[in-house]
Amino acid sequence: MAVDKDKLLQFLLRQGDNTLILGHRVSEWCGHSPILEEDIALANTALDLIGQTQMWLGYAAEVQGEGKSADDLAFLRDAWDFRNVLLTELPNGDFGQTLLRQFLFDAFQSVLMGRLMKSSDETVAAIAAKASKEVAYHVERSADTVVGLGDGTEESHNRMQAALEYLWPYVGEMFESDDIDAAMAEAGIAPDPAGLREEYDALVGKVLTEATLDIPAAKYAHKGGRTGYMHTEHLGHLLATMQWLQRAYPGCEW
Amino acid sequence: MTQPSVKQVWEWLETIPDPEIPVITLVDLGIIRNVEFHGETCVVSVTPTYSGCPATSMINMDIETKLRDCGLDKIELKQQLAPAWTTDWMSDKARAALEKYGIAPPQPAGGPQRCPHCGGNHLEKLSQFGSTPCKAQWRCQDCLEPFEYFKCI
């Protein structure tokens, strides 16, 4: 069954913008991490995410059919055109907050990529198969660090609990679904995100329990990123840094 | 020149070292998936190791330069995503070369089999990531030397 091209494009932008924006955020740690091993690990994680972005946005540009490239989509769109979930654009905070945000996202990706590998769209399936191998490494590492810091010293535990209180209200948006998701599910391209929640909660619950962290009870979820309705004030600042070279010197290459 | 055989092109490619680990070749690494001629154009399909591997563009340039030096002038490089690269495609020759170079080769068990320096098997993981996305950092508790492990994916 032919799927609506605009909806497929929106779906691909959601994938690519998640990895692009989080990849940029994580790259902000380069040269600033507490120890060298962590600096290298974060830089490599960012690289994987940017690599996945090239595949997602490359395919998005192809589906769009306007002769644009993945770079055009990354560097020449404005904040309101981005379709990443709000979680990925939140500031890094301290090292613990960065790794907790990473874990909350990695856990989602590990569930989602497993399903996308069976996508009826061959390119989506191929990108997911490639990404899933990297995601497996990412989630193992971020989960280990969350446990290490959560079940660490009193200081690290308190910081991780505070980070969880801050980040948890942004988790719900990943499981929102709308007419785009319904179209993807109907065409067998992607699962309805709402259906991934149980598996996610089981994985995240297990790790957070081991980390001695308490999941906040409040159910409120901030949203508006994946639909582009309203991003946080943080995205514009991020884009100003990420895009300035292409904006100041259009078409610049090296 | 007359068009070389596909076998000849593979032999040329076999001599190109990996830009980050020069003791193994691109063919050993298993990332060159196919060579064929479309008319006069030599089409080489390459698959990335890790999606964000910064060596990818360097690798493509090295392939193109090598084939040009060998006299080919119509070359097309294709990125092939599926099936995704796996360390299972690495040749035994490459595994031995890696170990000799001080990098523990990938193992299905998910960690190094022995220290590439002393052969000891009391090993501990230091970090999931090393100097490149494809490697992790480990340490040998026998000789106390750190070493890199080529991750199994």
Ligand SMILES: [Zn+2]
């Ligand atoms: Zn040793």
